[in-house]
Amino acid sequence: MKGKCYIQGMAAISPQQTFEGDLFSAPLVHTDSNLLACMEPDYKPFIPANSLRRMTRVLKIGLTAALRCIQDSGISIPGPIVTGTGKGSLQDTEKFIKEIVTYKETALNPTPFIQSTYNSVNGLIALQQKCTAYNNTFVHRGFSFENALLDSMMLIQEGTSHTLTGAFEEITAEHFYIKSRIGFWKENKTDSRELYQHLSPGTIAGEGATFFTLTGQPSTQTYAAISGFKMLYKPAPGKLSTTLKDFGESADLIITGRNGDSNHEHFYQELDSCFPGIPQFPFKHLCGEYDTAGAFGLWLAAQIIKAQQVPRQWFPQQAVLSAPVNSILFYNHFYGEQHVMLRLERV
Amino acid sequence: MEELKKKLKEQIIEALNLQDTKPEDIDDNAPLFGEGLGLDSIDSLELMVLLERQYHIKVEDPREGRKILQSVQSMAEFIQSKQPA
Numbered sequence: 162m163k164g165k166c167y168i169q170g171m172a173a174i175s176p177q178q179t180f181e182g183d184l185f186s187a188p189l190v191h192t193d194s195n196l197l198a199c200m201e202p203d204y205k206p207f208i209p210a211n212s213l214r215r216m217t218r219v220l221k222i223g224l225t226a227a228l229r230c231i232q233d234s235g236i237s238i239p240g241p242i243v244t245g246t247g248k249g250s251l252q253d254t255e256k257f258i259k260e261i262v263t264y265k266e267t268a269l270n271p272t273p274f275i276q277s278t279y280n281s282v283n284g285l286i287a288l289q290q291k292c293t294a295y296n297n298t299f300v301h302r303g304f305s306f307e308n309a310l311l312d313s314m315m316l317i318q319e320g321t322s323h324t325l326t327g328a329f330e331e332i333t334a335e336h337f338y339i340k341s342r343i344g345f346w347k348e349n350k351t352d353s354r355e356l357y358q359h360l361s362p363g364t365i366a367g368e369g370a371t372f373f374t375l376t377g378q379p380s381t382q383t384y385a386a387i388s389g390f391k392m393l394y395k396p397a398p399g400k401l402s403t404t405l406k407d408f409g410e411s412a413d414l415i416i417t418g419r420n421g422d423s424n425h426e427h428f429y430q431e432l433d434s435c436f437p438g439i440p441q442f443p444f445k446h447l448c449g450e451y452d453t454a455g456a457f458g459l460w461l462a463a464q465i466i467k468a469q470q471v472p473r474q475w476f477p478q479q480a481v482l483s484a485p486v487n488s489i490l491f492y493n494h495f496y497g498e499q500h501v502m503l504r505l506e507r508v
Numbered sequence: 509m510e511e512l513k514k515k516l517k518e519q520i521i522e523a524l525n526l527q528d529t530k531p532e533d534i535d536d537n538a539p540l541f542g543e544g545l546g547l548d549s550i551d552s553l554e555l556m557v558l559l560e561r562q563y564h565i566k567v568e569d570p571r572e573g574r575k576i577l578q579s580v581q582s583m584a585e586f587i588q589s590k591q592p593a
Contacts (some may be wrong), residue, residue: 211546214525268560271553 166317166404167508168384168496170234170374171459172494174199174222175448176367177475180229181206185431187446189474195346196337197367198273208289214270217252217286219370223282223329224289226370230289231325235382239325240285243313246307251333282329300491303495306371306453307392314390317377327372337366340463345450347421356421356446358482364420367449371456373463377475379508384463385489389504396500401428407436409490410501414482416462418459418493419443424441425497432492439490440483442476455493462489466507513584515542520580523558524551536581552577559583565590 166256173179176197178187179454191198199222204213223244234486248254249341253375257273275281279299280416287296295316299308306328313324340346347363356365379386390409393401409415415436419429420443433441442465466489491503512567519529520540538544541552555577557563565587567573576586 168578210528211548215528215550264561270557272550273552 164314164318165386165388166314166375166377166465167379167386168373169376169382170230170232170236171325171372171384171460171463172226172229172233172318172432173369173371173457174202174226175369175371175457176200177447179460180226183474185468185470187472187474189498190356191353191446191478192365193470194366195351196332197365198332199368207320211291212285217250217256217273218286219250219252219323219329219331219368220276220282221489222326222331222370224285224361226329227282227325227327227372228289228373228456229284230327230374231242234323236323236374238290239294239374241297241313241316241324242286242292243295243309243316244280244283244295245294245299245307245309245322245328245453245456246282247300247302247305248331248336249300249386250276250281251336252332253277253281255333256488260324265392272345275398276319286325287483300501302452303455303499304392304394304501306456307385307449307501308388309500310387310391310459311390313375314387317375322362322385323374323376325377327370328456329370330368330451330453332368332449333453340366347394351421353449357443358418359421359447360423360426360445362422362424364445364450366421367445367451367454369451369454369457369505370462371453373456375477383508386426386506387503388506389502391502393500393502401500402435404430405490405492405502407434409436409492411488412436412504413486414465414489415439415441416458416465416489416491417441417443418445418454418458420445422450422496425494427478428494428497428500436490440479442471442479443472450495452495454478454495455491458491459503461492462503464507465489468504509584509588513580516580516584517561517588520545520555523554529571534580536584537579540577540579551585555583561589563587563590
């Protein structure tokens with residue numbers, strides 16, 4: 162993807178204290194249950210009570226993160242709303258499917274069906290903010306958020322002044338169990354603080370909602386510029402290293418999606434060998450693994466490049482930056498299939 | 509009838525997740541939609557489902573539904589009229 166876009170506003174609801182307060186002094190939230198669940202904010206300032214009662218968790222975190230992002234950007238009414246989600250509202254989907262069985266396909270409640278559709282969050286944002294512009298949700302597993310980002314960047318290239326771009330994902334007990342059966346999670350309980358020291362098959366689960374307001378022009382409050390973007394699907398041997406070297410040659414710092422999964426660690430080892438000596442900050446001990454975790458990683462990268470510091474309690478081993486960070490390489494992959502590289506520049 | 513209305517109020521609160529509402533807050537004759545509880549069109553579908561699940565009553569005609577769902581009183585009267593004598 163050629164051409165830049167700028168992050169004008171952003172917001173994240175995650176397992177960490179990312180929604181309110183000072184990020185750079187926030188404590189590290191950790192778990193040994195192999196599941197990092199979101200810290201939910203008070204929704205009442207954002208969502209009318211009459212709407213709130215009907216919404217399940219992912220709708221609430223998605224809508225609230227989007228509304229906070231709009232506030233943060235200073236843009237009153239968003240233009241195009243473009244999001245990505247791997248699974249959408251699992252809670253509603255599970256409820257609807259269970260009711261089909263319980264009530265033998267009769268007397269089905271409409272609400273979980275309506276809300277189980279992937280574009281529910283987009284619809285809620287548009288209804289609440291009275292947006293009638295372009296509205297799209299991408300559902301492409303580990304490329305879901307990235308396709309939303311690509312679409313947004315293309316809209317901006319075509320002259321759209323700003324987009325509201327985001328991702329949302331939830332984990333439920335049922336889904337956690339299903340994915341544990343196919344080896345997504347570690348068999349042994351792992352302390353999330355020691356995720357990278359315990360290389361074994363699988364990782365830890367997570368969830369979150371992250372939104373960005375992207376613009377075509379920088380402003381005084383711009384967090385960062387996204388100046389490069391590449392997606393690789395199941396890269397052939399050698400392809401990843403070649404692409405990473407070309408893509409990240411000017412990087413001062415690397416944000417990685419490393420997650421302690423021995424099945425796919427070799428991709429991150431390729432990254433290590435491409436950029437020896439460049440400081441790396443992995444983020445999955447903060448948010449866990451999920452289809453759209455890359456949005457959280459991008460949010461973290463943008464925070465670091467703007468503030469020129471790292472949240473010290475999240476990275477106690479390397480809390481101080483030794484040199485200015487003008488360019489960040491972001492690299493993440495989803496279970497070895499969908500690989501994403503982003504380049505952020507300081508504005 | 510009083511027992512039925514009390515039960516119905518509890519079922520409405522649970523089905524519609526009216527978190528800050530207690531059965532005694534709902535007036536028997538207050539309108540359920542617009543004023544009163546301020547319910548909307550999706551709630552009306554949920555109430556239809558409630559009638560079907562809890563009382564095995566299927567409302568086929570939407571015009572009939574409007575009358576039935578006017579208040580707790582009208583719902584209770586309708587349920588009672590459908591109960592075997």
